[in-house]
Amino acid sequence: MDDLTLHEDPRSGNCYKIRLTAALLGKPLACKQYDIMQGETRTPEFLRDVNANGRIPVLQIGDRFLPESNAACWYLAEGSPLIPGEAFDRADMLRWMFFEQYNHEPNIATLRFWLQFVGEANLSPFQESQIMAKRAGGEDALAVMDEHLAGRDWFVGDSVTLADIALYAYTHVCEAGGFRLQDYPAICRWLIRVSGLPGYVRMS
Amino acid sequence: MDDLTLHEDPRSGNCYKIRLTAALLGKPLACKQYDIMQGETRTPEFLRDVNANGRIPVLQIGDRFLPESNAACWYLAEGSPLIPGEAFDRADMLRWMFFEQYNHEPNIATLRFWLQFVGEANLSPFQESQIMAKRAGGEDALAVMDEHLAGRDWFVGDSVTLADIALYAYTHVCEAGGFRLQDYPAICRWLIRVSGLPGYVRMS
Numbered sequence: 254m255d256d257l258t259l260h261e262d263p264r265s266g267n268c269y270k271i272r273l274t275a276a277l278l279g280k281p282l283a284c285k286q287y288d289i290m291q292g293e294t295r296t297p298e299f300l301r302d303v304n305a306n307g308r309i310p311v312l313q314i315g316d317r318f319l320p321e322s323n324a325a326c327w328y329l330a331e332g333s334p335l336i337p338g339e340a341f342d343r344a345d346m347l348r349w350m351f352f353e354q355y356n357h358e359p360n361i362a363t364l365r366f367w368l369q370f371v372g373e374a375n376l377s378p379f380q381e382s383q384i385m386a387k388r389a390g391g392e393d394a395l396a397v398m399d400e401h402l403a404g405r406d407w408f409v410g411d412s413v414t415l416a417d418i419a420l421y422a423y424t425h426v427c428e429a430g431g432f433r434l435q436d437y438p439a440i441c442r443w444l445i446r447v448s449g450l451p452g453y454v455r456m457s
Numbered sequence: 458m459d460d461l462t463l464h465e466d467p468r469s470g471n472c473y474k475i476r477l478t479a480a481l482l483g484k485p486l487a488c489k490q491y492d493i494m495q496g497e498t499r500t501p502e503f504l505r506d507v508n509a510n511g512r513i514p515v516l517q518i519g520d521r522f523l524p525e526s527n528a529a530c531w532y533l534a535e536g537s538p539l540i541p542g543e544a545f546d547r548a549d550m551l552r553w554m555f556f557e558q559y560n561h562e563p564n565i566a567t568l569r570f571w572l573q574f575v576g577e578a579n580l581s582p583f584q585e586s587q588i589m590a591k592r593a594g595g596e597d598a599l600a601v602m603d604e605h606l607a608g609r610d611w612f613v614g615d616s617v618t619l620a621d622i623a624l625y626a627y628t629h630v631c632e633a634g635g636f637r638l639q640d641y642p643a644i645c646r647w648l649i650r651v652s653g654l655p656g657y658v659r660m661s
Contacts, residue, residue, distance in 0.1 A: 306560065306601050319548055321555040328548035344523055344532035347551075351525040355558045356510065382586055397510050 255315035257329075258283040260303055263457035264370065265289070266362055266422035267322035268310040273418055274326040276454040278333055290370065322422075323350045326415050335418070337410050346409045349416035352394070360391035362423045364430030388431065395437050398424070402439035406446060413450060421447045426456065459519035461533075462487040464507055467661035468574065469493070470566055470626035471526035472514040477622055478530045480658040482537055494574065526626075527554045530619050539622070541614050550613045553620035556598070564595035566627045568634030592635065599641050602628070606643035610650060617654060625651045630660065 259282050261268035275282040287293040295307045304311045304320045311318050312325035319325050330336050337343050364387050408416040425444050465472035479486040491497040499511045508515045508524045515522050516529035534540050541547045568591050612620040629648050
C-alpha cells in the first residue's frame with residue numbers, strides 16, 4: 254500500500270475527519286502541517302504541487318494528491334464497514350456527506366473559525382453581515398440532524414459510517430461557533446456514541 | 458428494479474444532473490414537479506414525506522427517498538462506467554463532486570437563480586451584499602476547472618464520469634448568472650464534449 258500523508262491544519266475539522274477515519278481503521282497516517290492563518294496553503298508551491306484550489310486537507314497517496322475531506326475519507330474507508338454494503342445505504346451515506354458540505358460546514362465551521370480563531374473584533378463588515386444567516390443556517394442543519402437521530406443510533410443503517418464521522422467533526426465543537434448543543438438532545442447522545450468508538454482519537 | 462421518480466423543479470441544475478445521468482445510462486425516470494418559487498418544497502407534507510431538509514431534488518426509489526443531487530447520481534450510476542473502476546479515480550471523482558457542492562454551486566447556481574429567476578430588482582439588501590463575493594468565488598471555481606481541463610478531456614481518467622455531469626449542470630448555464638464562458642477556453646471545449654455524448658438530453 255502507498256504511504257499516506259495528510260496535508261493539514263490541526264485546527265480544521267475537515268482535517269480531523271480524515272485523521273479520525275484513519276484511526277478508526279487503524280491505518281497509519283503521516284501529517285504535514287500548514288498554518289492557514291499565515292497563508293501557507295496559498296503559496297505558489299502549494300498551489301502547484303498540492304492543491305490548485307489552495308485548501309487543506311489534502312490526502313497524499315504515494316505521489317498523488319486527493320483534496321476534499323470527504324473524498325479522502327471515502328478513499329481510506331473503501332472495503333471497510335465504514336461504507337455500507339447495501340446500495341441504497343451507500344448512496345444515503347453520501348447524501349449526508351453532501352449535506353455536511355453544503356448545509357452544515359459553511360455555517361457551523363465558518364462561525365467557529367470566525368469567532369474562535371479570527372476573533373469577533375477582527376471580522377470584516379462583510380463577515381459581520383453574514384453572521385445572522387450563518388447562525389440560522391447552522392441551526393437548521395442541527396435541527397435536521399437532531400430529528401433524524403431521534404429514533405436511531407447512527408445516520409445510516411445500524412452502525413457507524415463515514416456520514417457520522419463527517420458530521421461529527423464540526424458538530425462536536427459547534428459551541429465554539431456560538432451554537433447550543435443542549436438544544437439538540439439526540440445529537441448529544443450521538444456525540445457520546447461516536448466518542449466511545451474503539452480507536453477514537455480527539456481533535457488536536 | 459424499483460421504480461424511480463425524481464422530485465424536481467425543472468429549472469434546477471441539481472435536478473438536471475440526475476435526469477442527465479439517467480439519460481446517459483438509459484434508465485427510465487418518472488418526474489414529479491414542484492415550484493420552489495411558490496414554496497412547494499416547504500409544505501408540511503413535503504417535509505414529512507419527501508425531505509425534512511425542504512429541498513429538491515429527491516430521488517424516490519420504490520418507497521425510499523434519497524435527497525442530494527450528487528448522491529442520487531451515485532445511486533443511479535453504481536456499476537456503470539460513469540463511476541471509475543480504479544480506487545484513486547473513484548475518490549478523485551467524489552473530490553470534484555464535493556468541490557462542486559462547496560465551491561461551485563453556492564456561487565454560480567445562486568447567482569443564476571437570483572439574476573434569472575428572482576430578478577436583480579427584487580433581491581434583498583442581504584442578497585445584494587453577497588453578489589461580489591459570489592462572483593469572485595464562482596470565477597475562482599471556473600478558473601480551477603479551466604486549468605484542470607487544459608490538458609485533458611474529462612475531469613477524471615479518460616472518459617466521462619459523474620464529476621463531469623455534476624460540474625456540467627450549472628457551468629453550461631453560468632452566463633445566466635453573469636459569468637463569461639469565453640474567459641475559459643478549456644471549459645468551452647469540454648462543454649461541447651459533454652453535449653455530444655450518446656443519450657445526452659438538454660436542460661428543460
